[in-house]
Amino acid sequence: MALAKTCCGAIKRFRLELPNFMNPPPITVLQGARTYKQHSYRYNKELYRRRLKVGPIEVTPRSKQLNWNEDVELEAFTHRISEKLSRVGVRQAFTDMSYSRSTAQLVKEVIGDSVQGQELDALDTSAGNEQMAESGDNLARKFIKDFIKVQFPHLPEEGVGSILEFLMSTGKLAHVGKHLGITDLILYDVPLVSLINEEQGEERACAFVRDFIITQLIGEDIDAIFPITSAMTRLVGLLEKKGQGEPISRLLEHCGQATAVSCYFVGIYSDNELIGKAPGETLEIAEEMAAHDALMSLYGIQENRLPFDFNTTYKQYGILNSGTQPTLLSSEQH
Amino acid sequence: MTNRGIPSAFLRTTLHNGIGRYVCQLQRLTIKFCKEQKQSRGVRDFIENGLVDFAKNNPSVAVYAQVKRHRSPALVAEYLNGKTHIIPVAEKEAAELLEWLDFLRTRSGEDLIRMRKSQHTFSPSIQGAWTPVTNKQVFPPDFTFPNNELFQAHKFTESATDILQRLARKSTSKTD
Amino acid sequence: MHDRRRVLQWATFARSWWIFDANHQCPFQSANRLCLFLEGKHKPIYHPLSDCGDHVIVINTKHIAMPDRFWRAWRHFHHTQYAGGFQVQRAWQVHREDPTKILKKQIYSTLTGNLLRKGLMARLHLFPEEDVPEGMLRNVSNQIRQVMPVPKTLEDYPIEERESFPRVFEWPEEYVVKDGKEFERQKEYLDEDLSLSKLQ
Numbered sequence: 001m002a003l004a005k006t007c008c009g010a011i012k013r014f015r016l017e018l019p020n021f022m023n024p025p026p027i028t029v030l031q032g033a034r035t036y037k038q039h040s041y042r043y044n045k046e047l048y049r050r051r052l053k054v055g056p057i058e059v060t061p062r063s064k065q066l067n068w069n070e071d072v073e074l075e076a077f078t079h080r081i082s083e084k085l086s087r088v089g090v091r092q093a094f095t096d097m098s099y100s101r102s103t104a105q106l107v108k109e110v111i112g113d114s115v116q117g118q119e120l121d122a123l124d125t126s127a128g129n130e131q132m133a134e135s136g137d138n139l140a141r142k143f144i145k146d147f148i149k150v151q152f153p154h155l156p157e158e159g160v161g162s163i164l165e166f167l168m169s170t171g172k173l174a175h176v177g178k179h180l181g182i183t184d185l186i187l188y189d190v191p192l193v194s195l196i197n198e199e200q201g202e203e204r205a206c207a208f209v210r211d212f213i214i215t216q217l218i219g220e221d222i223d224a225i226f227p228i229t230s231a232m233t234r235l236v237g238l239l240e241k242k243g244q245g246e247p248i249s250r251l252l253e254h255c256g257q258a259t260a261v262s263c264y265f266v267g268i269y270s271d272n273e274l275i276g277k278a279p280g281e282t283l284e285i286a287e288e289m290a291a292h293d294a295l296m297s298l299y300g301i302q303e304n305r306l307p308f309d310f311n312t313t314y315k316q317y318g319i320l321n322s323g324t325q326p327t328l329l330s331s332e333q334h
Numbered sequence: 335m336t337n338r339g340i341p342s343a344f345l346r347t348t349l350h351n352g353i354g355r356y357v358c359q360l361q362r363l364t365i366k367f368c369k370e371q372k373q374s375r376g377v378r379d380f381i382e383n384g385l386v387d388f389a390k391n392n393p394s395v396a397v398y399a400q401v402k403r404h405r406s407p408a409l410v411a412e413y414l415n416g417k418t419h420i421i422p423v424a425e426k427e428a429a430e431l432l433e434w435l436d437f438l439r440t441r442s443g444e445d446l447i448r449m450r451k452s453q454h455t456f457s458p459s460i461q462g463a464w465t466p467v468t469n470k471q472v473f474p475p476d477f478t479f480p481n482n483e484l485f486q487a488h489k490f491t492e493s494a495t496d497i498l499q500r501l502a503r504k505s506t507s508k509t510d
Numbered sequence: 511m512h513d514r515r516r517v518l519q520w521a522t523f524a525r526s527w528w529i530f531d532a533n534h535q536c537p538f539q540s541a542n543r544l545c546l547f548l549e550g551k552h553k554p555i556y557h558p559l560s561d562c563g564d565h566v567i568v569i570n571t572k573h574i575a576m577p578d579r580f581w582r583a584w585r586h587f588h589h590t591q592y593a594g595g596f597q598v599q600r601a602w603q604v605h606r607e608d609p610t611k612i613l614k615k616q617i618y619s620t621l622t623g624n625l626l627r628k629g630l631m632a633r634l635h636l637f638p639e640e641d642v643p644e645g646m647l648r649n650v651s652n653q654i655r656q657v658m659p660v661p662k663t664l665e666d667y668p669i670e671e672r673e674s675f676p677r678v679f680e681w682p683e684e685y686v687v688k689d690g691k692e693f694e695r696q697k698e699y700l701d702e703d704l705s706l707s708k709l710q
Binding site: 036038066067069072073075076077079080081082175176178179180181184207210211212214215216218219252253255263265279303304307310 | 335339340341348349350353354355357358361362364393394395396397398400414415416456457459460461462465466467470
């Protein structure tokens with residue numbers, strides 16, 4: 001799965017902006033910072049209705065506009081992500097097989113022997129960027145998996161997989177790509193991670209993945225990404241495996257138990273110690289949520305956990321060592 | 335027009351900028367100017383003298399200079415979050431232009447509207463939100479309501495009885 | 511599979527039931543205290559529009575205490591809706607008819623006079639004695655502390671404590687202590703006298 005594939009897949013996006021001849025595109029003008037005009041509300045509303053009636057317009061890529069220089073843009077991009085990459089490599093990374101064969105031929109005929117034409121010749125279109133896409137994907141997935149394992153050492157494989165799929169989902173990757181300016185550059189698709197890996201080394205590639213893909217995890221509810229089903233059964237199993245006492249649920253408090261808007265607070269105890277506590281509308285719900293709470297604490301994904309560590313480099317984590325569970329190594333070890 | 339009728343937003347960054355690494359949010363800068371009119375004099379001056387340095391110092395920004403005959407000059411800044419900011423620069427000198435460029439360069443690209451709060455956090459509560467059980471007195475399981483012994487009024491002043499008893503205790507302890 | 515956020519929000523806005531013993535309490539001070547719980551001002555999540563108030567059960571409203579002058583002079587007004595039907599009643603009269611009315615009226619008066627007041631009054635449950643419906647008592651999860659200390663009468667102290675209470679001074683031997691049985695003793699003396707006179 002290469003980066004931002006869906007971005008290009010959907011060419012004909014529905015844009016709610018009014019066409020250029022009716023109104024300028026959505027902008028902020030510094031002078032008169034308050035652009036909201038109440039007197040034109042009705043007029044704008046009618047325009048909006050007519051616009052919807054006309055239907056979606058075909059979105060032209062940014063590169064079709066007048067002020068576009070591909071070299072400049074690619075160079076700016078490499079500086080933006082603070083990586084030193086060759087222009088040819090980046091162009092190859094951003095070019096998909098589907099574009100290469102047909103369009104490149106056309107472009108070559110037009111440009112001829114110019115510098116750009118020679119550069120296009122140099123593109124190894126037969127190799128394509130599919131291989132790059134795959135290798136980049138593998139590397140990214142491996143790094144993310146190890147990173148999650150270091151942050152949440154007690155999270156089961158299922159949870160790690162859920163978070164991984166969430167981060168590497170097309171939607172998330174498209175979001176990242178869009179906000180790095182990749183949508184303007186791609187001629188379909190981005191196996192960028194692989195390119196960075198080749199040209200600058202594993203460490204930089206992993207840092208790239210960490211800085212742009214894993215940061216998408218900040219502020220996200222792990223509960224939503226990895227929903228824990230049949231909490232009580234899991235808890236029983238987990239405690240048995242750990243050799244701790246079986247979970248016992250006790251009613252801690254209640255609010256209006258004889259009313260329709262009752263609230264119960266249930267606690268789960270193991271070896272006479274409180275491991276989880278939660279409220280619920282009924283006793284059953286409260287018990288299940290308490291087990292859920294206990295599991296979250298045991299997996300290390302509780303709401304008040306420490307924030308992610310984005311400063312330590314991957315080497316200090318011992319990530320990508322084959323087979324071993326990644327842990328934080330001391331400075332002597334790496 | 336009150337704040338309620340005008341658009342407002344919460345603080346936000348693009349792609350958690352700064353947590354991993356800092357990414358300059360200015361993607362593309364287009365300087366539109368005219369070659370002849372006096373309004374673009376400052377812009378032309380800047381293009382001749384200062385533009386190349388600016389472009390060199392900010393390699394992550396794609397800088398374009400676009401000629402627009404007989405039109406007012408403007409700076410068009412495109413940001414990574416897809417938003418565009420146009421600054422008309424007619425009659426402005428090169429020095430002022432540089433200041434505007436600095437302003438555009440260091441912006442996040444979000445709209446210039448009222449920020450509802452000056453802070454934003456993904457974890458507003460560390461200890462958990464308040465419930466009626468937080469800091470509640472814990473009663474034994476067989477406790478029944480009402481229980482008058484536990485919920486008597488606080489005694490903030492000594493009654494005459496208390497004073498007498500205290501004095502008696504003091505005198506007996508003295509004699510002992 | 512239930513939503514963790516949903517149950518947490520449910521808990522934050524859960525309505526508790528409180529019980530308050532009005533035995534020997536001042537209705538005015540009690541009303542001030544109870545209104546806080548009815549409005550929800552005892553909660554850190556309070557907002558006037560949040561409807562975050564709790565239920566309050568008040569028992570022993572029959573045994574509220576006021577200074578004598580209040581019982582005599584405090585007036586309650588009502589109109590029978592007939593011509594010339596403006597009625598004035600003193601507190602003792604109101605209390606005789608309905609032992610919960612004084613406290614109820616006082617709480618109503620103490621609450622803010624807005625549209626929420628009727629709703630809050632519906633969450634107030636007053637009982638003249640300790641007799642509360644069983645279902646209602648099951649809801650109770652907390653108790654509101656009394657506002658005034660309940661004074662102890664002499665009979666409430668056990669005899670040992672009465673005997674061992676520190677004395678400031680001792681009565682002289684011949685002093686006759688008034689113990690409320692003077693009349694009986696007078697009768698005894700009279701009987702004695704009569705019997706003596708009979709002897710003579």
